[in-house]
Amino acid sequence: MSLERLGRMLWEYREVLLSGIWVTIELAFISMLIAMVVGLLACFGSLSRSRILRAPAILFVEFCRNTPILVQLVWVHFAWPELLGFKFTAWTSAMIALALQSSGYLAEEFRAGIESIDKGQIEASQSLGMTYVRLMAFIVVPQAFIRMIPGILNQFVTCFKSTSIVSVIAVPDLMYQAQLIVTATFLPMPVYTVVALMYFLMVFGVSVGVRRLTLLLPNFGYFQTRKEAPAA
Amino acid sequence: MSFGAQAHAQASGDPVTISALHKRFGALEVLKGIDMAIGAGKTVGVIGPSGSGKSTLVRCINHLEPIQQGRISVGVNGTTVTARGVENAGRVLSQGEVARYRAQIGMVFQSFNLFPHLTVLGNILTAPVGVLKRDKKAMIEKGMELLGKVNLQDKAKTYPAHLSGGQQQRVAIVRALMMDPKVMLFDEPTSALDPELTGEVLKVIAELAIRGRTTIIVTHELAFARDIADAIVFMDNGKIVEEGTPDEVLGNPKMERTRAFIGKMA
Ligand SMILES: Nc1ncnc2c1ncn2[C@@H]1O[C@H](COP(=O)(O)OP(=O)(O)OP(=O)(O)O)[C@@H](O)[C@H]1O
Ligand SMILES: [Mg+2]
Numbered sequence A: 001m002s003l004e005r006l007g008r009m010l011w012e013y014r015e016v017l018l019s020g021i022w023v024t025i026e027l028a029f030i031s032m033l034i035a036m037v038v039g040l041l042a043c044f045g046s047l048s049r050s051r052i053l054r055a056p057a058i059l060f061v062e063f064c065r066n067t068p069i070l071v072q073l074v075w076v077h078f079a080w081p082e083l084l085g086f087k088f089t090a091w092t093s094a095m096i097a098l099a100l101q102s103s104g105y106l107a108e109e110f111r112a113g114i115e116s117i118d119k120g121q122i123e124a125s126q127s128l129g130m131t132y133v134r135l136m137a138f139i140v141v142p143q144a145f146i147r148m149i150p151g152i153l154n155q156f157v158t159c160f161k162s163t164s165i166v167s168v169i170a171v172p173d174l175m176y177q178a179q180l181i182v183t184a185t186f187l188p189m190p191v192y193t194v195v196a197l198m199y200f201l202m203v204f205g206v207s208v209g210v211r212r213l214t215l216l217l218p219n220f221g222y223f224q225t226r227k228e229a230p231a232a
Numbered sequence B: 001m002s003f004g005a006q007a008h009a010q011a012s013g014d015p016v017t018i019s020a021l022h023k024r025f026g027a028l029e030v031l032k033g034i035d036m037a038i039g040a041g042k043t044v045g046v047i048g049p050s051g052s053g054k055s056t057l058v059r060c061i062n063h064l065e066p067i068q069q070g071r072i073s074v075g076v077n078g079t080t081v082t083a084r085g086v087e088n089a090g091r092v093l094s095q096g097e098v099a100r101y102r103a104q105i106g107m108v109f110q111s112f113n114l115f116p117h118l119t120v121l122g123n124i125l126t127a128p129v130g131v132l133k134r135d136k137k138a139m140i141e142k143g144m145e146l147l148g149k150v151n152l153q154d155k156a157k158t159y160p161a162h163l164s165g166g167q168q169q170r171v172a173i174v175r176a177l178m179m180d181p182k183v184m185l186f187d188e189p190t191s192a193l194d195p196e197l198t199g200e201v202l203k204v205i206a207e208l209a210i211r212g213r214t215t216i217i218v219t220h221e222l223a224f225a226r227d228i229a230d231a232i233v234f235m236d237n238g239k240i241v242e243e244g245t246p247d248e249v250l251g252n253p254k255m256e257r258t259r260a261f262i263g264k265m266a
Helices: A003-012 A014-047 A051-065 A069-084 A090-115 A119-127 A132-169 A174-185 A188-215 B054-061 B095-103 B120-130 B136-149 B165-177 B195-209 B222-228 B246-251 B256-265
Strands: B016-025 B028-038 B043-047 B069-074 B079-082 B085-088 B105-108 B183-187 B214-218 B231-236 B239-244
Touching (some): A003 A188, A014 A132, A014 A174, A014 A188, A051 A090, A069 A090, A069 A132, A090 A132, A119 A132, A119 B095, A119 B105, A132 A174, A132 A188, A174 A188, B016 B054, B028 B054, B028 B239, B043 B054, B043 B222, B054 B069, B054 B183, B054 B214, B095 B105, B105 B165, B120 B165, B136 B195, B165 B195, B183 B195, B195 B222, B222 B246, B231 B246, B231 B256, B239 B246, B239 B256
Parallel strands (some): B043 B214, B043 B231, B105 B183
Antiparallel strands (some): B016 B028, B069 B079, B079 B085, B231 B239
């Protein structure tokens, strides 16, 4: 197949491909956002002193982390409607499954971040009369968040890659559109090669961006080491 | 021990009374019946070898460590730390009320524990504005004044990572003073500092922090303790071994263990 023919074919299917890319990006972002919220809640649940909160939170996190994304996807899409008694679209199933997967990892990431904060910070806050909620909100979580940024961004890359699986429940993402094009053109080699390149470029772009962002981490002297010993 | 317990009429600060205090970590008994009465505005220096329970004692006072037996009362309004928690008139206080109790007691740690994500000003404002709901403008003014007194007014916008240990500890002292505490607790405030930086911190403690407050200071700076303290307590192995005026305990110790300890420190 000549490059020219390939180019023409891509152009012909440009709208389909673009819509697939859009669905992929949309899924990755929205499920990541939801996962951040759910992950934070699960994290606080797993840190709670109350068993009633802690046990289900830990169970949830472990379940999310220890089931394959494909299984989660199929389970959410085919089992939840029957369990819950109402239907939702494949897109919603995909979003839920991806969010589940990421929230498990993020909850662990958040917990590790919070636990990495020196106990002295908590004691200093307590000695200043701060309640648990206040010291978490103003002292511990902000510091932990800075440490969590690389982990969150890594999970975003993972989530982005995981989106390619949603085509199995007919969510029209980039992978799904590629399959449609192959069905119509009988040209699996060029189509899948191009799509693989597209994924590569997107994920690579995100990864590079992520690394750049990590380097730009909030700069309030926290990560900087003192260059010169200041006068006492 | 009882030192100035019948406080002078104008004395400031809150009296602190500790009786029959026992503290255990699991099976390990770390405080084995501590009794102490510190009059309003008085300063007690606590000395003793490593592991004798000095930090634990101080941390029990603001209930950073729960106690198993005995009572600690701070002030005259009847707030008391017991094995049940912090109580007032027989009622166990809620977590929010315990936080309020702690807010009246300033604490300075060996490791400074400044908040690294906040500037110096942020560090000293967060509790008076956030916890005590004081007016922010007034607190900035007060904070700048106190920073001036510890020679750090030009560091207000600096992050702790850019300060020397001595500067960080002075900020930590200001952070505690911003709350207008009635009682100040110091746990080896200069032990983490290079020797050439201890002087500046000790000076701030003597001239600013303990004035008008009841103070308990754990320190290995015996000369300093002798200067500022009204009484010295020597602890070993969870007990008070010897107590008295600085001249008595540091100048003419009666107990062999005290003598050995002071000899080693000198
Ligand atoms: N959280 C804890 N859990 C278990 N044991 C503890 C804990 N904190 C302190 N201890 C033990 O309690 C004892 C007294 O400790 P503490 O820190 O009060 O001693 P210290 O007099 O302050 O010593 P130092 O001069 O080294 O600071 C030690 O044996 C210590 O190991
Ligand atoms: Mg100690």
